[in-house]
Structure formats: C-alpha cells, structure tokens
Amino acid sequence: MAVPTAITNGVQTVTSTGAVSPTAGVSIANVVGDFTACLLITNMTAGKSCRIQLEASSNSFETSDLVAVFEWAGLQMPQADLRVSWRRYQLPSSGENDFGVMGVFLRANVTQLDAGATLACRVWLEQ
Secondary structure, three states, X not given: OOOEEEOOOOOEEEOOOEEOOOOOOEXXXXXXXXXXXXXEEEEEOOOOEEEEEEEXXXXXXXXXXXXXEEEEEOOOOOOOOEEEEEEHHHOOHHHHOOOOOOOOEEEEEEXXXXXXXXXXXXXXXXX
C-alpha cells in the first residue's frame, strides 16, 4: 500500500495566485525510490482557467525547479473530482533530482488563475 506524504494541508480553496498552504513547502529529503505525485481538484469555477505547478527548492523558494505542471483551460468540471498524477520517471530531471536531497522542499504553486475563479485542490506524494 502506498504511503501518502501531504504536500498541501488537505484540500485548500484558492482564489488568487500564489503558493498553496503550507507556503514554505514540505521536506522531500526522505522521498527516495519510485513515487507518484498526485493532484486532486475538487472544485473549479466553470469556464475559468488555472495553472498549478509543483516546485522544489533548497533556498526558501527564492529560486525553484519545476517538478510538474497542470493547466485547466476553461472547461466545465466533471461530475466527479479530477485526479492527475505523475510518476517519478515522468518528471523532468531538474525536478526529479531534487527528491531525496536534504534541505529541499516541495510545494504547490498556483501561477495562473482567472479573475473570479475559485479552485479547491489537494496535492500529495505516494511512495
């Protein structure tokens, strides 16, 4: 059974761009071997767009490596929640190499969100 590591504090409701709580990220020093990064969207305003990035950083996010990206382009939410996942081997080497390194943190960051949009999402890792 996969062991989850929370990247966000449960489902977070977002109405503007920026890091999703916890904004300082979560240590990924103990994430070694294969894993799956998971994004769950439980609500998104119909007809609005967003871009969610998973970012890794060793310097409090002054700079960061892009780990994964998901873009929602103005579609109607499906009846059920939307889940997106990336396996370790699918990540770019710049982000994949950050896992298992002491002092590196991972966070979710909403880098684009249409005016008037509300997004509810959760991010976690499964090992």
